[in-house]
């Protein structure tokens with residue numbers, strides 16, 4: 265049966281943990297109620313951050329034996345979300361609460377050509393798709409980009425499995441990806457699936473639009489955890505609620521407001537639905553829009569933001585020294 | 601539905617349907633630019649054709665608030681618009697327009713099901729799409745062959761699909777259910793042979809030197825005006841998993857060599873049947889009667905279609921009553937007769953398909 269988006273929670277046991285690249289650990293889970301995971305699925309799981317249970321999403325890299333083994337991979341990313349530190353501390357035998365596989369990024373069978381594009385840890389969402397396309401003998405190219413080879417998980421395994429169909433682009437080996445060249449290879453019957461940093465995905469989207477390709481053939485998954493700038497601590501003021509809240513690096517503005525007792529509206533918590541939108545009445549600094557709900561035009565206006573993923577930084581160059589004033593960015597908002 | 605593995609001595613009264621299989625969603629002419637809704641394997645499906653005539657099957661529930669897409673309208677190229685807030689999807693089930701915002705939520709999709717058009721039918725695959733191989737569409741070539749002519753209809757059968765398969769795999773019921781048209785006592789008296797090969801089962805029955813029942817007397821006279829006398833009659837039931845049965849039926853002038861392969865002195869038809877589970881308690885039963893004589897007579901096509909419609913109406917009544925009795929008597933078992941061998945092989949094959957999908961529970 266097709267995977268759903270209805271969360272069915274179960275427990276899972278950690279069977280194995282293994283470093284697979286610099287800062288990336290492969291975690292094999294044994295779920296208590298196994299179902300096999302379609303390509304493109306992820307699981308939600310509860311991590312512990314400072315004693316509090318918080319939900320995080322991880323792509324299913326691999327599912328074997330009818331789903332009795334689920335593999336995820338976690339990158340240690342101290343600057344964004346605190347959950348990765350917890351995940352890296354897991355040892356075999358540990359128990360977790362996880363959902364059955366959830367589907368937000370379905371692979372359509374039957375396209376004439378596929379380009380799969382993985383940037384960095386985004387490979388976790390793409391690897392299973394590539395394996396299925398290989399099994400189906402589909403016409404596909406797997407493009408894997410990274411900063412340096414030893415930070416790229418599974419690069420050897422993928423090369424063994426996909427041979428010539430794998431194309432790697434590695435910045436410090438001088439083989440960086442030329443996005444217009446890649447998109448130039450797509451035609452009307454090509455579907456491109458991608459997961460990676462927002463800059464990469466945005467460049468692909470711009471090329472895609474320039475080439476007047478059908479937007480629905482450009483498929484991507486975002487967990488809202490990648491931005492244009494490194495996350496900084498900033499201040500959010502809500503005069504209506506008489507609040508001033510500090511948003512630390514490792515926490516979202518939505519979470520920080522909730523922590524402070526504000527009753528916030530939200531749904532997806534990953535920048536897709538637009539329900540967590542707040543109106544900006546004053547800003548010292550720049551908004552790092554990390555959502556996919558707003559158009560570029562709307563983002564430039566900087567009058568609203570989706571607070572589940574978007575943040576504030578001190579200056580448009582990302583450098584503190586360019587800021588108009590020292591200290592953190594400050595946003596004043598009216599919640600919806 | 602609790603279903604036990606075939607190693608058990610109890611016979612499952614009704615069965616769930618395998619999902620990794622092609623089922624007929626509709627006759628080709630039913631699917632048009634105006635969307636239609638049909639429940640298939642328990643799921644509502646919206647069916648329509650694209651501007652260039654391709655059949656499309658999407659889950660009949662909009663991603664947003666689950667409004668039925670079948671109530672919407674088809675738009676340019678391969679798209680369909682939800683009737684409620686106007687979200688537009690393409691044939692892959694992907695949102696191409698969200699009227700109330702400047703961007704498209706990347707998660708906005710509805711499931712789209714693989715489709716094959718073949719043998720005058722639109723076939724659909726409800727299970728794992730990575731397994732949907734068009735080569736697996738059951739053989740119903742008589743439906744579109746130059747050597748056969750005929751037509752058919754759809755019955756909405758108020759029973760589990762397996763009960764219809766049982767009905768078609770054992771035709772001794774004709775003597776009792778269809779006594780005025782094709783039934784005769786020789787059916788129960790004559791021997792039959794059941795052969796199972798892979799996902800196919802064949803049940804062959806010959807009745808030698810008998811009187812032709814009314815339906816067959818008329819067909820003989822259509823081909824051989826004024827025909828009277830004894831006939832040799834055959835019924836060769838060909839099942840292909842999960843739910844297609846084509847029955848090679850006919851009569852020939854007795855003793856002219858039909859059992860040995862010379863059917864020139866007879867008339868031959870194929871009763872084409874294919875079942876699509878609608879729910880666990882109802883089925884779409886697509887049938888046609890194809891013949892290999894008087895190919896250009898629309899009169900005979902219509903007469904045969906109406907005649908078979910009458911015969912199958914008798915089955916429909918019986919099946920509905922049987923399903924009601926099954927549900928009203930949950931404590932009673934099914935017992936089996938020797939004549940059930942064909943149907944029992946069908947059950948065995950379906951149960952093994954279910955087991956492969958992990959949907960059959962072992963008996964306690």
Ligand code: FES
Nearest residue numbers: 531533538540572
């Ligand atoms: S909650 Fe959906 S965009 Fe923020």
Ligand code: FES
Nearest residue numbers: 662664665682685
């Ligand atoms: S229910 Fe379809 S657009 Fe709202």
Ligand SMILES: [Fe+2]
Nearest residue numbers: 774777778915
């Ligand atoms: Fe019958």
